[in-house]
């Protein structure tokens with residue numbers, strides 16, 4: 001067996017090898033093509049819990065809609081959530097909007113370049129602050145995401161669970177020690193890029209890796225064993241009943257006020273408990289809003305995995321005979337402004353582009369319609 005050399009390799013050798021590889025192999029991504037602190041800020045928020053391939057089209061649409069930080073800060077939260085629709089984890093969109101407003105208020109519209117000021121902005125933690133400081137402003141710091149953690153754990157043959165805070169601190173310290181004086185931002189991106197394209201979780205392509213000669217896991221045959229993770233808690237299983245009430249070609253939506261999807265529009269729904277039928281649940285979801293559904297028809301079931309929840313939704317179509325929610329005049333109009341009452345919206349299903357909706361709702365709406373439940 002070859003001798004592990006990573007821990008003993010000159011720390012200065014990693015950055016030059018990696019930057020040479022990065023210059024030849026880096027992916028052509030829209031936030032790299034036309035870099036600016038604002039575009040870095042938006043991309044880093046979007047990448048917090050979503051992979052690059054999924055982010056690219058959303059990023060391009062988002063910066064076309066809000067070209068710069070003042071435009072984003074001037075928008076309403078509803079408009080920002082609508083532009084974020086389908087990307088998930090809507091707390092990020094709300095925080096990005098608040099961060100843009102805070103930059104306008106506290107920093108005269110200039111995104112700060114130091115990690116302490118960045119971390120004081122909504123939604124920016126240690127990772128995002130370091131990534132923005134390094135990538136947008138060339139600060140000498142290191143941002144440890146999941147890809148970087150895996151690469152460093154393998155390079156150094158770290159066998160402690162990489163999701164433990166003390167291990168992550170150790171991995172960040174290794175990364176920080178390797179940051180070169182020139183191009184710190186490119187180095188940070190290069191480590192993440194290597195993890196995303198070469199040092200893959202299940203099948204690292206060590207034969208084409210520029211760091212293979214310095215990688216302790218590769219040298220000792222441990223690439224598939226490292227990194228180690230703690231056992232994950234199971235997702236909570238939740239069953240809900242949802243009702244699609246239609247009137248005048250529109251479907252009734254209710255705005256969520258709390259939780260992961262806060263601010264987005266959902267079908268009226270209730271969590272069903274053991275022994276309660278989904279039909280009874282859907283009926284009570286309608287009644288809670290003052291609706292008297294004349295007829296309820298089951299149209300199907302969808303399953304959606306959130307980070308901590310495994311949700312199964314049984315969906316019903318209903319005709320509505322009486323209502324206390326008026327029909328909105330246009331897209332995005334909300335039918336009540338009473339803060340204690342639920343926000344209701346009769347939305348045109350075919351024109352949801354300007355409405356903040358989740359992919360979960362889109363799945364529910366895509367279930368085949370029960371034609372007999374439609375009002376004449």
Ligand code: SF4
Nearest residue numbers: 199206209212215218
């Ligand atoms: S040699 Fe293999 S395990 Fe080591 S960093 Fe490169 S791809 Fe990852």
